[in-house]
Amino acid sequence: MERYIWLIVLVILYGCEQPIRPEYYPQEKYKKEPNVFSVISPEYFRQKVFVRWSYKVTESLPSGEWTGVSGAQVVVSSDEQEVTFNELPDSPGVYASESLAVKSQEVYSLKVVYPDNKKVTGTTRVPSEFHILNPADGDSVSAEDTLVWEESSGSASYLIKHGIAAYDTIFEEDWVEIGNVTSISFSILFSHRSLVEGDTLWLQIAAIDRNYRDYLRIPSCGTEGLIHLNGGIGVFGSLTMSNSIIVIIKE
Amino acid sequence: MSLYIQDKYQVPHPELASGWVRNIGLRLDYWSRGKECKLSPRIGLKYFLRPDFAVKSAWGHYYQFITIPSIKEGEIFEKLPISVFQSWRLLGGKLEPLNASHYILEVEKWFSEATNFTAESYYKEMRNLLEISFGDLFSREIKDEKFTVGKGYGYGIEFLLKSGNRWISYAYSITRRKMGNIWFAPPHDRRHSFNINFAHPFWDTWRFGVIWMYGSGLPYTGKIGKYQWMEFDPWANEMEWWHWEYIRGRRGGVRYPPYHRMDVRVSKDFKFKGVDCAAYLQVINVYNHKNILFCYWDNSTSPPTLMGVTMLPIFPSVGIRVNF
Numbered sequence: 001m002e003r004y005i006w007l008i009v010l011v012i013l014y015g016c017e018q019p020i021r022p023e024y025y026p027q028e029k030y031k032k033e034p035n036v037f038s039v040i041s042p043e044y045f046r047q048k049v050f051v052r053w054s055y056k057v058t059e060s061l062p063s064g065e066w067t068g069v070s071g072a073q074v075v076v077s078s079d080e081q082e083v084t085f086n087e088l089p090d091s092p093g094v095y096a097s098e099s100l101a102v103k104s105q106e107v108y109s110l111k112v113v114y115p116d117n118k119k120v121t122g123t124t125r126v127p128s129e130f131h132i133l134n135p136a137d138g139d140s141v142s143a144e145d146t147l148v149w150e151e152s153s154g155s156a157s158y159l160i161k162h163g164i165a166a167y168d169t170i171f172e173e174d175w176v177e178i179g180n181v182t183s184i185s186f187s188i189l190f191s192h193r194s195l196v197e198g199d200t201l202w203l204q205i206a207a208i209d210r211n212y213r214d215y216l217r218i219p220s221c222g223t224e225g226l227i228h229l230n231g232g233i234g235v236f237g238s239l240t241m242s243n244s245i246i247v248i249i250k251e
Numbered sequence: 252m253s254l255y256i257q258d259k260y261q262v263p264h265p266e267l268a269s270g271w272v273r274n275i276g277l278r279l280d281y282w283s284r285g286k287e288c289k290l291s292p293r294i295g296l297k298y299f300l301r302p303d304f305a306v307k308s309a310w311g312h313y314y315q316f317i318t319i320p321s322i323k324e325g326e327i328f329e330k331l332p333i334s335v336f337q338s339w340r341l342l343g344g345k346l347e348p349l350n351a352s353h354y355i356l357e358v359e360k361w362f363s364e365a366t367n368f369t370a371e372s373y374y375k376e377m378r379n380l381l382e383i384s385f386g387d388l389f390s391r392e393i394k395d396e397k398f399t400v401g402k403g404y405g406y407g408i409e410f411l412l413k414s415g416n417r418w419i420s421y422a423y424s425i426t427r428r429k430m431g432n433i434w435f436a437p438p439h440d441r442r443h444s445f446n447i448n449f450a451h452p453f454w455d456t457w458r459f460g461v462i463w464m465y466g467s468g469l470p471y472t473g474k475i476g477k478y479q480w481m482e483f484d485p486w487a488n489e490m491e492w493w494h495w496e497y498i499r500g501r502r503g504g505v506r507y508p509p510y511h512r513m514d515v516r517v518s519k520d521f522k523f524k525g526v527d528c529a530a531y532l533q534v535i536n537v538y539n540h541k542n543i544l545f546c547y548w549d550n551s552t553s554p555p556t557l558m559g560v561t562m563l564p565i566f567p568s569v570g571i572r573v574n575f
Binding site: 016017018019020021022024025026027028029030032033035037039041044046048050052053054055056057058059060067159161175204206208212218219221222223224233234239241 | 384385468473474475476477478479480481483485486488490494496497498499500501504505506507508541543546548550553554555556557558559560561
């Protein structure tokens, strides 16, 4: 009987995919657009802007996987300063500055002018500083306890980075977006594994602005309506990080 | 709560053996969630020009208080039977009931008692159609504000020639929806449909049947551009990786290749302990045409290739049907 089941499965799978003839390809024209990525933060020593193009759906990447655009003018400004970013010599299309002092609750504007004079602009307000309220660094907690933090003004969502060191595993690290809330229980945060006595947890939270939050949602929701740049696609966003804490799971 | 009344009236014409058939109906629905009554009038007229030739027309206004909203994003979600996971939505609050007006004109010709031909044209207007984004579909409680309310229309003409168990039909139809400010062809907008159904009994208890169906391509929203979506580590301020994200073109602006397939069936009637039964052998998609369910771009080839995921290939099956 088993062999007949396999036969049926093979018949179903046979020819599951096939190339579609080009006359059924989308015929709409698409012109390449600037593609810019930048997330700035008071915690970063060096602020970066990644400058690329988008492509027609029928195009392959021109050369390997690195497709940065050289020769662009990249400027980030606020009420107090205007800083021109320089292209990193070993990374074409990556522009950086160590002199831009990013402050929380300030508004920053990005302007990127491509070599063919296409211009992309965007603005972001950096979320305010905030701290983890509970537990305190070094506390012992149970899995049922709750992680609580101050609200960060101007944030649209929070990211939590969590590391765990246990006797039987090596250090595991991950981060997750949890939405616009200011508390979460450890049991939910670590729902993918059960916490046991002696586990050591490392935690840090980032408050992110609307621009970066929407960019993170693109893979599940699609691009439409989630881009807040003028003249291109991508993101100019910001984030502020909390203090980090280490806690130990008690009995 | 609903109330329905109908009046059917026939006026024979003795000289021409022709006459009118008039059918008037009125439905009253009380909609408790909206706390209001809705009236749905309908009227049907049939005029026999000759005993073997009639012209029919009908008009009606209809309300629907419960619906499964369509899904906004992604052709895969528009095509796959994801409605299995969707729940019916009881309308009310800010969501008005769906309503539609139907206008129908039809001619009917009888060549013999078993053979007739009909040609029917129709126009339908639909209002308060609902749409929801895929992201909101699985929310625990979907608020009324999450729905996009739109409208639409459809029109077309259908021809049917029927003789006993055999028939042949053709339909030409156009359907459009408006959601937000955009008019578009919805996923079920099929321009041409052609069907042949042939059934023939032989050796008293055996039956042979063939069905062939053809449908021109259904629309979907094609991807026309793509860009590198950055996998960024916000703690390290480093780019980890990237993957392709897509720019979609005009909604419903591309069509899949045409759909066609032939099914063949042979059956034998018999009685088992006094119960009518039929054993059958059926082969679906006899010539194994690869009909496309949905498609995706394969970027591992250069240039990228549009790949179609196909529906059921040739599929034989045997069974016994028991009539209770």
